[in-house]
Amino acid sequence: xxxxKNTEQKIFDAATELxxxxxxDRTSVRDIASKxxxxxxxxxxxxxxxxxxFDAIFTNLxxxxxxxxxxxxxxDLGLEEKIRKYVDAYIDMLTTNPLLVPFFMAIIxxxxxxxxxxxxxxxLYGTEKFSQQIVDEGKAGTxxxxxxxxxxxxxxxxxxxxFAIRPLIMDRNEMSEEDFxxxxxxxxxxxxxxxxxxxxxx
Amino acid sequence: xxxxKNTEQKIFDAATELxxxxxxDRTSVRDIASKxxxxxxxxxxxxxxxxxxFDAIFTNLxxxxxxxxxxxxxxDLGLEEKIRKYVDAYIDMLTTNPLLVPFFMAIIxxxxxxxxxxxxxxxLYGTEKFSQQIVDEGKAGTxxxxxxxxxxxxxxxxxxxxFAIRPLIMDRNEMSEEDFxxxxxxxxxxxxxxxxxxxxxx
DNA sequence: AATTGTTTAAAATCTAGTTTAAAACAATAT
DNA sequence: ATATTGTTTTAAACTAGATTTTAAACAATT
Numbered sequence: 001x002x003x004x005k006n007t008e009q010k011i012f013d014a015a016t017e018l019x020x021x022x023x024x025d026r027t028s029v030r031d032i033a034s035k036x037x038x039x040x041x042x043x044x045x046x047x048x049x050x051x052x053x054f055d056a057i058f059t060n061l062x063x064x065x066x067x068x069x070x071x072x073x074x075x076d077l078g079l080e081e082k083i084r085k086y087v088d089a090y091i092d093m094l095t096t097n098p099l100l101v102p103f104f105m106a107i108i109x110x111x112x113x114x115x116x117x118x119x120x121x122x123x124l125y126g127t128e129k130f131s132q133q134i135v136d137e138g139k140a141g142t143x144x145x146x147x148x149x150x151x152x153x154x155x156x157x158x159x160x161x162x163f164a165i166r167p168l169i170m171d172r173n174e175m176s177e178e179d180f181x182x183x184x185x186x187x188x189x190x191x192x193x194x195x196x197x198x199x200x201x202x
Numbered sequence: 203x204x205x206x207k208n209t210e211q212k213i214f215d216a217a218t219e220l221x222x223x224x225x226x227d228r229t230s231v232r233d234i235a236s237k238x239x240x241x242x243x244x245x246x247x248x249x250x251x252x253x254x255x256f257d258a259i260f261t262n263l264x265x266x267x268x269x270x271x272x273x274x275x276x277x278d279l280g281l282e283e284k285i286r287k288y289v290d291a292y293i294d295m296l297t298t299n300p301l302l303v304p305f306f307m308a309i310i311x312x313x314x315x316x317x318x319x320x321x322x323x324x325x326l327y328g329t330e331k332f333s334q335q336i337v338d339e340g341k342a343g344t345x346x347x348x349x350x351x352x353x354x355x356x357x358x359x360x361x362x363x364x365f366a367i368r369p370l371i372m373d374r375n376e377m378s379e380e381d382f383x384x385x386x387x388x389x390x391x392x393x394x395x396x397x398x399x400x401x402x403x404x
Numbered sequence: 405a406a407t408t409g410t411t412t413a414a415a416a417t418c419t420a421g422t423t424t425a426a427a428a429c430a431a432t433a434t
Numbered sequence: 435a436t437a438t439t440g441t442t443t444t445a446a447a448c449t450a451g452a453t454t455t456t457a458a459a460c461a462a463t464t
Binding site: 187 | 225304327328351356358359367370374385388
Binding site: 028044050 | 419420421422423424
């Protein structure tokens, strides 16, 4: 039982990396086995099929990377502070793992039907509490009345889309990796400012 | 030579549809041949390889769908009117073909390296003239001084990202196709307002 | 009738996912 | 210690399907 978890984990980790880098359909089981340093058949032994392995990996990725964000949305912070923290945390997370967004985008296209049936997928989207907060503060008059659905879509669009088209932005503006990261850091303030301004009467 | 262009076009069209729907890697040459009603080997005869066919299709899709948008950006309209028209035209175009964005996102992930080398790819991004206009009007004081790179990224993020995550938005908000389209129509005004407001001093 | 371009059919080649069967290993019971 | 049992690993085979190549058939044109 010693090596058991170990092998399973090695397969899982190798496949995660490869799927994110090259895409699920361009990664063969032989690639995975070779990267994990294990025998071909072990993938099947532990995960039954490649598609099954993918499901496990995808579910895990969503869970791991949305936990903190959902906690922020559901916290008792005021709206401004909450948005600031959310934008910050989200961008930090994506900077750490810049392949996440492109990978998710590819998966949405690849596994459209399957994906909406996965329970974990609701993690990718906003929370009831946050929507309510926007409505409440609108009624209270601390902010302009704002449609929470549009607002949330605005927010995640502004945060995540640049990562989806990262190669284009870099190419077009002749940015190095470092330049891009700086650009993204600039965006933290920029996005927060934009969103807050959109909620102010003026 | 009568059927020549015809057959080539049939392959091209069938492949375009299938690639957009199911993704390049989940479409087989047999699928294409069968959908086009032609013999398997004809794909090779006309396009040499599947990857080659894909390149031709991708280039064509980008060209076809960016022409009008680039014309708007390069026109002599005032900034406000230009933004209004651009948002409108872009959203109309994507509504007509809601698979375009998810497909492009998947391709960016799939063909990262290749893509930045394609000449056509610069079409996907803003124009020099538009950037200059933002800088100029900022200096002239008709708008707040605005970084054109951030502004342009904001604009295309807000316009296109909702299409990239369409299934999630629909699922989360229990929208039908029609509901989603109405949501998107709402966004025309919403996005234009947001962008213009962001450029106003206040 | 010959040439050229187009289409078809069949075969070869290659790649990939999955399965099988047997061997190696580890733990536990005898 | 030996045997038994269950788990893990290995190597090879199987299956299916994809792409590509080759050669033959066909059609149109010269």
